[in-house]
Amino acid sequence: MSYNGANTTVIRSKTGFLTSVVFDEGEAVISAKAGFPAGWEITTDDNVVYINPRPVVQEQEGDEGEKLKKVFQPTEKEWDTNLFVRTTKRIYSLDLILLSEEKQAQPAYVVQFRYPSEIAKKNAEEVRLAKEKQEKLRQKKLISESFEKADAPKNWNYSMRVNEKYDSRRIAPDFAYDNGIFTFLGFNSGKVFPAPFAVRDGQEQTLAFNVETKGKYKIMVIHNVNDKFVLRYGNSVVGVVNKSFGKVLTDQRNTSSPAVERVEVNND
Incomplete structure (x- = not known):
């Protein structure tokens, strides 16, 4: 059953039969009120309304003043009414039609509602997200290819000082180089990945970096070049010295790719 808020849905029921009206997934029924509540049992459970015609019992006074109960069985046409349902998402108008037991109908x-407009919106959103994801992957690939071309080593002139006391060899890089903008430290899979610090004016400062994987190496890409770096993990310490610091010239871009420019936003 396709949902249309401007339409009234007809529900045909029969004595002794239960009708379940199922709404959208994630939709909860707030209220369900019938125009003839005495003749219809209406119950709700999450996103489902259960409908069942029932007899009407009325008290009457007998000839001698005694209280008598008279039962009126559901009758075709006389039991017809409407049902108004309000949910967390929508409003529904339903006509409840009672079928006589004699009818073969x-x-x-x-009765399960479908939501064509919602499905269309969902499909359109999925298409949009898929295109957006595809475009991001395309851009990422272009940038990655640009960096691949741009990060060729320009300076391999690095040395290390390893503190042997605390098994510092486990955090010593297998190679180090820079391209005049970024510093690249490579570690094989058997090494422990350390935290990098720059040494400036005798003080250690934390550094921004990201990690790339190339072959069997994890490469720490430090976002600048410096004359000295310190790598730490627990008590393990390794000093990395750039022996050609200041000798390798590059253009004044703030990324290593000519296709990418980093923009810093000042929120002050």
């Missing part, structure tokens, strides 16, 4: 057992 089958009552509705389950």
Whole structure:
């Protein structure tokens, strides 16, 4: 059953049969009110409304003043009414039609709403997200290819000082180089990945970096060049010295790729 807020949905029921009206997934029923509540049992459970015609019992006074109960069985046409349902997402208008037991017509057992406009929106959003993801992957590939071309080593002139006391060899890089903008430290899979610090004016400062994987090496890409770096992990310490610091000239870009420019935003 396709949902249209401007339409009224007809529900045909029969005495002794239960009809379930199922709404959208994640939609909860807030209220369900019938125009003839005495003749219809209406119950709700999450996103489902259960509908069942029932007899009406009325108290009457007998000839001698005694209280008598008279039962009126559901009757075709006399039991017809409407049902108004309010949920967390929508409003529904339903007509409840009682079928006589003599009629061969089958009552509705389950009425499940579909939402074409919602499905169309969802499909359009999925297409948009897929295109957006594809475009991001394309851009990422272009940038990656640009960096691959741009990060060729320009300076391999590095040395290390390893503190042998605390098994510092485990954090010593297998190679080090820079391209005049970024510093690249490579570690094989058997090494422990340390935290990098720059040494400036005798003080250690934390550094921004990212990690890339090339072959069997994890490469720490430090976002600048410096004459000295310190690598630490627990008590393990390794000093990395750039022996050609200041001798390798490059253009004054703030990324290593000519296709990418880093922009810093000042929020002050």
